[in-house]
Amino acid sequence: MTDILKIKEVIKNSQKVTIISHYSPDGDALASQLALARGLEQIEIEISLINKDPIPDAYQFLKNWECIKPLEEIPDFASVIICVDCATWERTGYLKEQLIGEKTIVINIDHHISNTNFGHLNWVDPNAAATAELIYDLLGLLQVKIDKIIATSIYTGISTDTGSFLYENTTATTHIVVADLINRGADINLVRNSYYENINISKINLLKYGLNNLSFSVDNQVCWVAFTRDVFNNANATDADGEGLINHLKSISGVEVAIIFRETTSDTIKLSFRSKKWADVNQLASKYGGGGHPRAAGCTITGNLDSVVDGVINWVVQSIAQGGTSKFGWDNKCT
Amino acid sequence: MTDILKIKEVIKNSQKVTIISHYSPDGDALASQLALARGLEQIEIEISLINKDPIPDAYQFLKNWECIKPLEEIPDFASVIICVDCATWERTGYLKEQLIGEKTIVINIDHHISNTNFGHLNWVDPNAAATAELIYDLLGLLQVKIDKIIATSIYTGISTDTGSFLYENTTATTHIVVADLINRGADINLVRNSYYENINISKINLLKYGLNNLSFSVDNQVCWVAFTRDVFNNANATDADGEGLINHLKSISGVEVAIIFRETTSDTIKLSFRSKKWADVNQLASKYGGGGHPRAAGCTITGNLDSVVDGVINWVVQSIAQGGTSKFGWDNKCT
Numbered sequence: 001m002t003d004i005l006k007i008k009e010v011i012k013n014s015q016k017v018t019i020i021s022h023y024s025p026d027g028d029a030l031a032s033q034l035a036l037a038r039g040l041e042q043i044e045i046e047i048s049l050i051n052k053d054p055i056p057d058a059y060q061f062l063k064n065w066e067c068i069k070p071l072e073e074i075p076d077f078a079s080v081i082i083c084v085d086c087a088t089w090e091r092t093g094y095l096k097e098q099l100i101g102e103k104t105i106v107i108n109i110d111h112h113i114s115n116t117n118f119g120h121l122n123w124v125d126p127n128a129a130a131t132a133e134l135i136y137d138l139l140g141l142l143q144v145k146i147d148k149i150i151a152t153s154i155y156t157g158i159s160t161d162t163g164s165f166l167y168e169n170t171t172a173t174t175h176i177v178v179a180d181l182i183n184r185g186a187d188i189n190l191v192r193n194s195y196y197e198n199i200n201i202s203k204i205n206l207l208k209y210g211l212n213n214l215s216f217s218v219d220n221q222v223c224w225v226a227f228t229r230d231v232f233n234n235a236n237a238t239d240a241d242g243e244g245l246i247n248h249l250k251s252i253s254g255v256e257v258a259i260i261f262r263e264t265t266s267d268t269i270k271l272s273f274r275s276k277k278w279a280d281v282n283q284l285a286s287k288y289g290g291g292g293h294p295r296a297a298g299c300t301i302t303g304n305l306d307s308v309v310d311g312v313i314n315w316v317v318q319s320i321a322q323g324g325t326s327k328f329g330w331d332n333k334c335t
Numbered sequence: 336m337t338d339i340l341k342i343k344e345v346i347k348n349s350q351k352v353t354i355i356s357h358y359s360p361d362g363d364a365l366a367s368q369l370a371l372a373r374g375l376e377q378i379e380i381e382i383s384l385i386n387k388d389p390i391p392d393a394y395q396f397l398k399n400w401e402c403i404k405p406l407e408e409i410p411d412f413a414s415v416i417i418c419v420d421c422a423t424w425e426r427t428g429y430l431k432e433q434l435i436g437e438k439t440i441v442i443n444i445d446h447h448i449s450n451t452n453f454g455h456l457n458w459v460d461p462n463a464a465a466t467a468e469l470i471y472d473l474l475g476l477l478q479v480k481i482d483k484i485i486a487t488s489i490y491t492g493i494s495t496d497t498g499s500f501l502y503e504n505t506t507a508t509t510h511i512v513v514a515d516l517i518n519r520g521a522d523i524n525l526v527r528n529s530y531y532e533n534i535n536i537s538k539i540n541l542l543k544y545g546l547n548n549l550s551f552s553v554d555n556q557v558c559w560v561a562f563t564r565d566v567f568n569n570a571n572a573t574d575a576d577g578e579g580l581i582n583h584l585k586s587i588s589g590v591e592v593a594i595i596f597r598e599t600t601s602d603t604i605k606l607s608f609r610s611k612k613w614a615d616v617n618q619l620a621s622k623y624g625g626g627g628h629p630r631a632a633g634c635t636i637t638g639n640l641d642s643v644v645d646g647v648i649n650w651v652v653q654s655i656a657q658g659g660t661s662k663f664g665w666d667n668k669c670t
Contacts, residue, residue, distance in 0.1 A: 164499040165513075166527050175514035178500075182507040192501050197586040197611055204546065204587055211543040251532040252539055276532055 023093035027160030052093030061194035132157025148185030358428035362495030387428030396529035467492025483520030
């Protein structure tokens with residue numbers, strides 16, 4: 001049971017609301033926060049915005065991004081906390097006791113299928129292309145006018161979370177919402193120029209390294225790149241610069257599973273997985289204590305980079321070799 | 336004056352129609368041809384499909400692509416010829432006398448602003464994101480049912496001609512049309528898997544070469560790569576494999592003008608230009624006898640690769656150095 005109407009009532013009766021999203025924030029997280037904040041300010045609600053991690057440069061074109069602060073810099077937060085785009089409370093990056101008191105009401109608005117309904121009130125719709133699509137609905141329900149700035153934010157959340165309308169989560173509704181956002185003044189040229197066509201040299205250097213160091217196996221069905229810390233350091237690259245690289249691997253003809261290994265400390269390796277059609281990489285990442293979606297998942301493994309690469313690739317290759325449509329030996333839920 | 340209603344009448348009264356598009360066909364050209372053909376077959380019109388150049392592998396997922404033939408393989412063509420996505424008759428790649436007789440009616444359906452209205456009847460709408468968007472309107476006018484296959488074709492034309500809804504030509508109408516196409520069964524997963532995520536190794540190798548050989552000037556505002564014939568030969572790459580590479584250059588932070596030089600014979604260099612915000616590359620290409628749009632243009636220069644690169648870059652750099660918003664010394668029509 002989705003608590004849409006209760007959420008509307010709680011918000012309308014609030015004087016102050018805190019909006020929080022997830023650590024390592026992406027476009028949908030930030031856009032949802034900022035669009036909701038600007039919308040609620042229109043109906044005289046005081047807003048504070050909290051995020052564990054800094055706003056990546058790539059999203060600093062979003063109006064008022066600098067209003068999002070870490071908890072330590074917020075003098076006072078509200079007893080109504082809206083979590084946007086967080087599948088679990090832990091995704092906020094904060095312990096519950098840091099933000100939730102006896103009287104706190106937690107509202108959970110999200111589109112991840114893995115959402116745990118951790119809020120007191122929950123609006124979780126896995127059919128939405130982005131959390132920002134739900135914010136569009138919520139603002140409509142609250143009869144808030146979607147102005148040019150809100151429209152641009154929501155457009156950004158939807159556009160970035162769908163890979164510019166390419167991913168499977170894109171629906172007819174997504175395009176209808178976007179048509180309305182453009183009619184309301186969404187600045188799609190700003191988003192293109194500031195995000196899609198504003199790739200810094202660090203990111204280009206990571207891509208260059210990646211293309212120069214592609215590895216393939218199982219008739220090119222598996223493609224991977226391993227990044228040492230030195231590669232990132234030499235490219236002067238951040239975590240955010242590494243985002244999206246894996247899509248280049250996945251987009252190669254015949255590749256079904258793309259993997260990026262990244263050494264973050266001398267014995268910690270972060271792995272990202274993507275799949276194209278049939279492989280359930282959520283289950284692959286789960287084997288190593290991670291998770292995500294069937295087409296996009298991640299995990300962290302303790303060990304030396306070379307040995308982690310060898311171990312994971314050997315296992316993936318063996319699993320595919322065992323064959324069939326359930327090529328990892330799992331039930332294939334994705335076809 | 337657009338001849339929409341006359342075009343509708345001529346088509347409805349035809350028993351046979353030939354549909355032709357342009358040489359070096361792209362997604363919009365092929366998708367428009369195939370969608371229109373399938374639509375007209377529904378109303379009992381016999382169709383022949385002519386194109387000067389072969390269908391690139393990247394578009395061979397489009398249903399019935401193999402029905403498009405060069406003129407030499409068409410036994411009999413119609414007296415009603417519909418040109419789609421051709422700005423001029425010359426873009427068909429054929430001389431007029433090869434296809435046009437005394438009684439031939441030429442219908443010209445296109446979205447290029449540079450269209451010369453070369454048809455006997457012309458439907459040219461530069462506000463359309465793609466010619467396929469006009470085909471959608473035409474089929475509606477003809478009361479043809481847009482089935483799953485037609486919807487997938489039209490979606491392909493729109494998606495590829497807008498760079499997946501990123502380019503300036505994307506409007507609210509574009510998204511509304513696409514929402515309807517998805518509701519009619521457009522297979523967006525097929526398009527993603529077959530086109531966007533089906534990049535062959537030749538193309539990856541060209542991109543790798545490009546990133547390894549980037550040149551910059553004027554505070555990184557100008558970025559270029561020069562490809563010798565050997566690079567293409569060694570990568571086993573075709574013209575079509577080179578498409579899209581320039582967008583990687585343009586997407587780099589601070590780059591305003593991106594240029595790719597490609598040696599096609601020992602003394603023929605093909606140039607592609609793209610600009611991001613203000614530079615009118617149509618005028619730049621015009622200086623060398625080429626043309627296009629303010630943001631995308633091309634030309635061919637006779638000469639040795641190194642000397643052509645030196646000449647063009649020197650001139651672009653000098654022009655920008657002369658400064659102002661009209662940095663090429665032209666009136667800037669694009670801001």
